[in-house]
Amino acid sequence: MDIYEKLDNLKNNIKELQSVAVAFSGGVDSTFLLKVAADVLGREVVAVTAHSSTYPERELNEAIDFAKCRSIRQRVIVSEELEVDGFSDNPVNRCYLCKNELFNKIEAVAREEGARYILEGSNYDDLGDFRPGLQAVSEHGVLSPLRDAMLTKAEIRILSRGMGLKTWNKQAFACLSSRFPYGEKITRERLRMIDRAEQLLLDLGFSQVRVRFHKDVARIEIGQEQFGKMLDSEVREKIYKEFKNIGFMYTTLDLKGYRTGSMNEGLAGSV
Secondary structure (H helix, E strand, O other), X not given: OOHHHHHHHHHHHHHOOOOEEEEOOOOHHHHHHHHHHHHHHHHHEEEEEEEOOOOOHHHHHHHHHHHHHOOOEEEEEEOOHHHOXXXXXXXXXXXXXXXXXXXXXXXXXXHHHOOOEEEOOOOHHHHHOOXXXXXXXXXXXXXXXHHHOOOOHHHHXXXXXXXXXXXXXXXXXXXXXXXXXXXXXXXXXXXXXXXXXXHHHHHOOOOOEEEEEEOOEEEEEEOHHHHHHHOOHHHHHHHHHHHHHHOXXXXXXXXXXXXXOHHHHHHOOOO
16 A cells, blocks of 8 residues: 555545544644644644643644644643652653543543544554553544554655645654653653753754753763764763753763664563
């Protein structure tokens, strides 16, 4: 099945739903899903965007701007994961605790808005990683149209570019809690440290970044194609000084570079 057949299937599947609430973070996948849903169902779509300390303000603002510019109905809700029992202890099922809380709140919005179904933006590639959040998706009866249409991240980027979506080449994003090793306490202060550190790297021109938290050590992941930029002495010195001001005693560069789910690499055989 080619990419455009998958897109047609996606549109047909969404059309049958009649009215939907879309969990919308402003990332590549959820933006593409919201755009397709809005094209197919028009005013029978409401975007639901969660505001919490685990997501940077820039992501929230981008999501709000996208919906506003396209006259898509949007509800912004507060979903503070740190208030969920056990979440801040950062257990292996942290993402389940987060998604369970989120979908409870989206269900309430969907009822208020008269939306028959809730959609979320997992893609076909997400089946290949450890993602406990998908358990909450299943338990709440939330639909994953991109996965059902077998659309991969690469295909979503291609289609997004064809639709003129600025997110087609946006860096992959996961909530800031994913920067911590399992069992490492998550606090608002530590989340702010990660947010500030990653924003600095983005401002310096690094396009795909993660700053992993290892107590007083910051482990930087960037695309291998940008390793050369890190060799610039002025860039390195600025990063070192600013990271120290943020609160990191040491700053390291991960030689394997950026990859999704690097904090899951030590879970093999344990889950």
